[in-house]
Amino acid sequence: MCLVAxxxxxxxSVSACSSELAASDxxxxxxxxxxxxxxxxxxxxxxxxxxxxxxGVSQTALPPANEDPSLSSTPSVTTGVxxxxxxxxxxxxxxxxxxxxxxxxxxxxxxxLVVEIEGRTATAVxxxxxxxxxxxxxxxxxxxxxxxxxxxxxxxxPDGGEVAISDLALPxxxxxxxxxxxxxx
Amino acid sequence: MKDYYSITALAALxxxxxxxxxxxxxxxxxxxxxxxxxxxxxxxxxxxxxxLARLVDGRxxxxxxxxxxxxxxxxxxxxxxxxxxxxxxxxxxxSWNRATNTYDGSVWRAGRKRWVRCxxx
Numbered sequence: 001m002c003l004v005a006x007x008x009x010x011x012x013s014v015s016a017c018s019s020e021l022a023a024s025d026x027x028x029x030x031x032x033x034x035x036x037x038x039x040x041x042x043x044x045x046x047x048x049x050x051x052x053x054x055x056g057v058s059q060t061a062l063p064p065a066n067e068d069p070s071l072s073s074t075p076s077v078t079t080g081v082x083x084x085x086x087x088x089x090x091x092x093x094x095x096x097x098x099x100x101x102x103x104x105x106x107x108x109x110x111x112x113l114v115v116e117i118e119g120r121t122a123t124a125v126x127x128x129x130x131x132x133x134x135x136x137x138x139x140x141x142x143x144x145x146x147x148x149x150x151x152x153x154x155x156x157x158p159d160g161g162e163v164a165i166s167d168l169a170l171p172x173x174x175x176x177x178x179x180x181x182x183x184x185x
Numbered sequence: 186m187k188d189y190y191s192i193t194a195l196a197a198l199x200x201x202x203x204x205x206x207x208x209x210x211x212x213x214x215x216x217x218x219x220x221x222x223x224x225x226x227x228x229x230x231x232x233x234x235x236x237l238a239r240l241v242d243g244r245x246x247x248x249x250x251x252x253x254x255x256x257x258x259x260x261x262x263x264x265x266x267x268x269x270x271x272x273x274x275x276x277x278x279x280s281w282n283r284a285t286n287t288y289d290g291s292v293w294r295a296g297r298k299r300w301v302r303c304x305x306x
Contacts, residue, residue: 096252096273098262118257161253161262162234167270179234182253 086151087112087173088142089180090126095167097159097185104157106142106149112176113142115183117157122181123172125163130184144184159185208236211261211288213277213303219243221292221299223277224306225263227256240265240275242294249274261288261303279303 086108104117106124113132115124130144132151140151149155163182165172172178213223219242226237238251249265252273256262263277279290279301288303 093270096264096266096270098253098255098264098276098278100255100262161255161264163253164234164251167252 085111086132087176088126088130088132089123089172089176090128090130090169091167091182092169094127095163095182095185098161100160101156101158102160103154105154106151108151110175112173114177115157115181117160117181120179121177122179123176125168125180125182127184128169147184157183159183210306211303212306213301215292215299215301221294223275238265247274277301
């Protein structure tokens with residue numbers, strides 16, 4: 001009886017070790033990732049669009065940067081730009097704004113689109129219709145309504161101000177600063 | 186006796202380590218008999234934001250939520266909307282007045298512009 005139990009324990013140990021080895025094997029991990037259906041492909045299409053995308057907004061749920069898309073359950077809002085992995089945060093609906101215009105800069109910070117304005121860095125929050133347009137050599141732009149703002153360049157930031165987190169369309173991605181700055185209403 | 190001092194010291198520590206000055210407030214008021222009063226509560230740490238916005242017009246309290254705001258050393262801006270975020274209730278734009286240590290500016294409500302002064306509360 002004792003011998004049988006010892007053999008079963010030994011067999012379980014060997015099985016567990018082989019699983020760990022498989023998990024730590026880079027080739028094996030790569031093969032596993034290849035099988036992940038939601039990994040970002042060349043078209044930029046990833047997961048199924050959330051219901052909010054039905055209004056014509058190009059929104060695709062993507063996980064935070066530097067994480068395996070198949071492992072993250074935290075949704076963020078971003079665009080379907082080929083090769084783009086910027087989390088573009090949008091508001092649930094257009095906001096009544098203050099008409100405040102300042103010079104600032106949009107930039108990609110660890111996969112989150114942030115705005116730097118008056119020495120503060122905040123997550124940029126755009127109207128529901130906003131999307132990122134990749135213009136090849138000219139760079140990337142955030143487009144909303146009839147406006148567009150270049151990413152990575154000093155630009156005029158229209159209608160800006162702080163907003164409440166409850167106004168966001170989807171939960172704030174963990175990679176994004178908790179301070180929020182709404183742009184364009 | 187030693188225990189008594191320890192407990193007293195702990196009580197004092199807990200009392201004075203509370204997050205004093207973690208928040209701040211502004212009270213804005215227009216001139217006239219039936220003033221518009223806006224009460225605001227701000228967190229002092231980055232990203233704490235605006236956690237309170239209250240609007241009283243004359244003797245009536247208006248249910249509002251803050252649509253957008255900006256508070257810096259030189260400027261205060263605020264847009265208050267109805268709780269369903271459809272109706273604009275008030276817009277306040279004020280600048281820091283060094284002489285009075287207040288934010289002075291204007292509020293727009295129901296198509297009317299009025300002078301306003303905001304003091305730290």
